[in-house]
Amino acid sequence: MSQYEELTTTMTDQQYLVEALTEMGYKPEVQTEGTALRGYGGVSWNRPVQVTIPREQLRGALAAVGFGRDDAGVFQAVIDDLDRKCGGFDESWLGRVAQAYKERQTMAVAKTKGYVFRGREIVQTPQGPKVQLRFAVR
Amino acid sequence: MQEKLITVEIDENGNSSIDLEGFQGQGCGDVAKDFRGGDSVTQSSRKREFYTRTVAEKQSQPQT
Numbered sequence: 385m386s387q388y389e390e391l392t393t394t395m396t397d398q399q400y401l402v403e404a405l406t407e408m409g410y411k412p413e414v415q416t417e418g419t420a421l422r423g424y425g426g427v428s429w430n431r432p433v434q435v436t437i438p439r440e441q442l443r444g445a446l447a448a449v450g451f452g453r454d455d456a457g458v459f460q461a462v463i464d465d466l467d468r469k470c471g472g473f474d475e476s477w478l479g480r481v482a483q484a485y486k487e488r489q490t491m492a493v494a495k496t497k498g499y500v501f502r503g504r505e506i507v508q509t510p511q512g513p514k515v516q517l518r519f520a521v522r
Numbered sequence: 523m524q525e526k527l528i529t530v531e532i533d534e535n536g537n538s539s540i541d542l543e544g545f546q547g548q549g550c551g552d553v554a555k556d557f558r559g560g561d562s563v564t565q566s567s568r569k570r571e572f573y574t575r576t577v578a579e580k581q582s583q584p585q586t
Contacts, residue, residue, distance in 0.1 A: 393536075394536070395536075476534070479534045479535040479536060480534060481536075482535060482536025483532050483533065483534055483535070483536050485536060486532045486536045486537075486538055487532055490530050490532070490538065490557065493556065493557055494557075497556045499528065499556075502527065507531070509533075511533060511534070512533065512534040513534065514531045514532060514533050514534070515531070515532040516529060516530070516531050516532075517529070517530045517531075517532070518527060518528065518529050518530075519527070519528040519529075519530070520525055520526060520527055520528070521525075521526040521528070521553075
């Protein structure tokens with residue numbers, strides 16, 4: 385029987401998280417107060433989640449994916465263990481979420497601080513593709 | 523004058539690093555602080571230009 389598991393992230397900003405998931409093609413649902421996450425076979429997670437990707441949007445998944453804030457305000461991903469092991473919603477998938485999140489965050493910081501955006505590139509490396517953002521000083 | 527360029531690289535785990543071109547001395551630290559302030563950069567390193575400028579500044583200070 386499958387069950388939900390929590391995977392650690394360092395993401396703290398709900399807006400960037402939602403934007404990152406949207407960029408990846410999902411339409412995440414936001415419940416600021418938090419909601420219960422129910423999964424395959426009626427399994428549930430014992431902490432509220434604020435951001436949810438419904439199962440229907442996760443190709444081949446058994447259950448929805450949630451992101452819930454921990455006591456420190458950091459989002460932790462809640463993923464069905466079978467989806468993590470067999471469905472591709474694993475640490476690598478979560479890493480891509482974190483990559484998209486960081487890109488959003490970096491763009492926002494640069495804009496706030498007045499840096500001029502010079503371009504974006506995907507650089508292939510032995511460790512996988514990296515997003516390269518370039519800025520100039522105004 | 524050489525344009526000051528900042529390159530931020532983000533890997534597939536969301537880890538990021540920053541590279542600076544055209545900066546010297548404390549200017550590097552200010553930029554790194556800007557990006558690190560939003561926790562958008564998790565790794566940075568100093569280039570030779572930083573130390574070149576720092577040493578030059580020290581040598582130009584009057585001796586007491």
